Amino acid sequence: KQEVTQIPAALSVPEGENLVLNCSFTDSAIYNLQWFRQDPGKGLTSLLLIQSSQREQTSGRLNASLDKSSGRSTLYIAASQPGDSATYLCAVKGQAGTALIFGKGTTLSVSS
Amino acid sequence: DTAVSQTPKYLVTQMGNDKSIKCEQNLGHDTMYWYKQDSKKFLKIMFSYNNKELIINETVPNRFSPKSPDKAHLNLHINSLELGDSAVYFCASSQDRGVAYNSPLHFGNGTRLTVT
Numbered sequence: 001k002q003e004v005t006q007i008p009a010a011l012s013v014p015e016g017e018n019l020v021l022n023c024s025f026t027d028s029a030i031y032n033l034q035w036f037r038q039d040p041g042k043g044l045t046s047l048l049l050i051q052s053s054q055r056e057q058t059s060g061r062l063n064a065s066l067d068k069s070s071g072r073s074t075l076y077i078a079a080s081q082p083g084d085s086a087t088y089l090c091a092v093k094g095q096a097g098t099a100l101i102f103g104k105g106t107t108l109s110v111s112s
Numbered sequence: 113d114t115a116v117s118q119t120p121k122y123l124v125t126q127m128g129n130d131k132s133i134k135c136e137q138n139l140g141h142d143t144m145y146w147y148k149q150d151s152k153k154f155l156k157i158m159f160s161y162n163n164k165e166l167i168i169n170e171t172v173p174n175r176f177s178p179k180s181p182d183k184a185h186l187n188l189h190i191n192s193l194e195l196g197d198s199a200v201y202f203c204a205s206s207q208d209r210g211v212a213y214n215s216p217l218h219f220g221n222g223t224r225l226t227v228t
Contacts, residue, residue: 032214046216099157
């Protein structure tokens with residue numbers, strides 16, 4: 001059964017720092033991996049989707065990598081800003097007909 | 113122009129009552145989901161429907177019954193509510209067939225259910 005783990009559970013950094021969030025999964029037979037952002041009291045917003053055949057995806061200051069064979073993904077945030085403060089969730093999808101399996105998230109706090 | 117909308121946003125009710133949460137998506141997606149987020153913020157899949165057909169039914173008490181009248185709607189009905197049902201319930205949709213299979217999951221803003 002697929003399990004997704006995110007480390008660290010919480011992270012506090014000063015504004016301007018570059019940071020890395022980690023995600024690992026136990027079953028490498030995935031179709032894609034997605035990173036989401038959740039603000040308090042809100043739904044989840046999709047940030048990046050990496051297909052199983054891809055190694056990385058970039059959007060603005062965000063870069064996500066995928067190493068399927070080792071069951072790992074990282075989300076790199078460059079030049080962090082207070083507006084980046086949120087919970088970041090990693091999720092993996094198996095074959096058609098399966099749902100995304102989520103990690104428990106990393107809560108990021110960026111201080112000005 | 114909301115993509116995935118669910119109502120109500122808040123629901124406070126007493127134990128033993130029956131309640132429903134509605135969800136609609138206007139993205140043309142073929143698959144809809146219900147997720148439950150517990151007090152520790154962990155998101156867990158409950159149900160998935162593809163074109164009105166039940167695809168995923170995780171280990172959820174049969175007091176929970178999803179209903180999909182068409183592929184744009186997936187409602188969640190809960191009978192005999194219990195204290196442990198208190199959580200945030202999220203509806204989501206995606207395209208799970210065809211060339212758009214790798215489309216991201218789109219979430220509603222959640223329904224916070226409080227059972228007293």
